[in-house]
Amino acid sequence: MSSLGTSADSSSEAQEPQGLDFRLKGSSLSHRLLLALILITLATMAIFVCIRYFITITSLEKDLATRAENIATRIANSVAPSVWDIYRKSYDRAFSQEVTNAILEAEFRDPYLKGIVVYGNFGHVFMELYKDASGELVSNKDLLEPDADLEGSYSAYVAIKNASMTTGNVRVFLSSDPSAKLIRDTLLIEIVQALVIATLFVVFLFFAIQKVLIAPLRELQLADAELKRANQRLETANKELEEFAYRSSHDLRSPLASSIGVIGLTKELIHENELSEALDCLEKVDTALNKLDRLVLDILQMTEMENMEDRGELTDLTHLVQESIQSVEHLKESKQISFEIDIESEPLKLHRIRLRNILDNLLSNAVKYSDVQEPLSRIRLSARTENDQLVLKIADNGLGIPEPYRKDIFTMFTRFHPRISRGSGLGLYLVKKSIERIGGTIHYAPLPKGSCFTLSIPIQNQGED
The missing domain is CATH 3.30.450 (Beta-Lactamase)
Structure with a gap:
């Protein structure tokens, strides 16, 4: 759909169940403990x-x-x-x-x-x-x-x-022959008794050790795994923060620096009574400041997204999509675009505000990076439910994403069509972060002409917030 995408293989991957390795280790430890108890008990019995x-x-x-x-x-x-x-x-x-x-x-x-x-x-x-x-x-x-x-x-x-x-x-x-059978019978009875007692002992001891040692150890392992995940998330957030600080300061300074230079030139042109050229310079200043404004707005949106408390609410998906389409109709490129909606879904309990932001970003990109050479530009939105998941697809026949850049599709401050780009490069980054916040995933796939984004979003039960 839009040109802000990247590789067919680039997508937010669903994270594997965390702590699985520790659960396997805990299970393996239990099995080894049970085997050790059986062997020790058998040896003792023998x-x-x-x-x-x-x-x-x-x-x-x-x-x-x-x-x-x-x-x-x-x-x-x-x-x-x-x-x-x-x-x-x-x-x-x-x-x-x-x-x-x-x-x-x-x-x-x-x-x-x-x-x-x-x-x-x-x-x-x-x-x-x-x-x-x-x-x-x-x-x-x-x-x-x-x-x-x-x-x-x-x-x-x-x-x-x-x-x-x-x-x-x-x-x-x-x-001693008369005692031989008696000895055999006695030993057989004792072996059976020992086996029964040993089995009960092993079962009792196994569950006792499980409760006293293994269960707390497993909880400790899971807590350690959660701590490691939290540290990893914190480390990732710190790296993103460093990159954001560096990139945003550069992107903020660039239009300011160019505006300051152009304003100085404009003053000279006004003194020389070159009003026409001075107006051209002011147009450039206006463009640079608008770009700066969009960047600031995107940064504010990112901050709001981090702090947003979006409770699930019953959402008419068709109506929500229509609202997002209306939000991009002011863009001049939208006049040449045909929107197709194919939604098979009853009202669902979803994170409505975040989903609306996601749709606005994706539709805005699809419109901005439509192919003006195409006789008819199309954007198709389809949705269906699968196993308590809402699967939403947004496909277009626009410019698409050049293959060398697809690996960076969800990286912040990434622009893949710099000559026609008017955005901050934060759009798809914000989309990915938003969808991860609600437990969903997003996948990008190139089309023969254009792009396709597939979103998988969990549907909340009526009792959930």
Whole structure:
């Protein structure tokens, strides 16, 4: 549309969500914390289970050793009379063996008992009894399974005494097999219990740490991010202020200096009675002072824009556009321009005053920099709503913006058609600042003939100010 634009790629970019990096860092920190808690808890649980297993096995071994000692002692006391009879070469040996056998069989009610051997006083085997894999009792070790390992069992060796005389010995063998399933079941229950407790502990600890440490840290990170953004905005504002002070002082001094020089020349021409040339000089002074006046007005507008409190109000966009068109009809170029309005929108709650200033600037530029060589100059304004946004386009078939200058389209004091420029170079800069103040964006795109500006402006809800 107007020649005060710049590159198709030059536009005010919508800022990415600030603090996103910190939110990602906070999320990553939470994930790492959760993983660390899980690993620590699993390691602790594994150590706990191992300790429990070691304690259980140690206790079992001690219990079996004690059990073996008690069984051997009980058998030794029970068979002592029978063995004493044998020792005395009793003729009632068969009866003694039957009694001893009955005593041994009775002991095998103990599920851990695997074998019993009763030795005579000279170390010979008086009687032996074993339990095979099927639970049957056999009287000879050779009848056991080939893989039966009595020596690997828990055993006890107790002397058979008659008064103070040793008449034989008893050896018993115990197996830990009945405890194996019990140990496995116990460990499985303990593992399940540990997993449940560990899960509850991890969840509780995770949320507790989240509340106590992570949440405040995230708030601190977001506050730090906001502080950095504020510092960045302040630094940008300072740079703009420095540039503005330098450029504005130059632009203010230039028409004053030229006016002073021309006024001096005018005095000389009046003294020489060259009134016609003196009038020409005064015309130049008038032009320079008008230029200075426009610059001062633009500076005042910029100041007003910074301090403006523009609350949202229900706005008839068609009526607002028509008002802006009327505001530029006094320009001589507007007589040759056809305005086209295509607005598909009901009244919306918008920042009306700022939007009016934006439209006035853009339409004024489109009119001033229309192409006088064009048979019919056109300015088209269209609007539609998309996802709670008002999308407004202003397109023209004017002079456009030369490609080398498009990168500076929204820079202050920028003029792209100096030969015909009558502005201060602040127009598009003010437009960009205004639209950013209301949370919108502006994009410029060159057309085959002319320019197009696309504005995206947030629509306020009825309850918002």
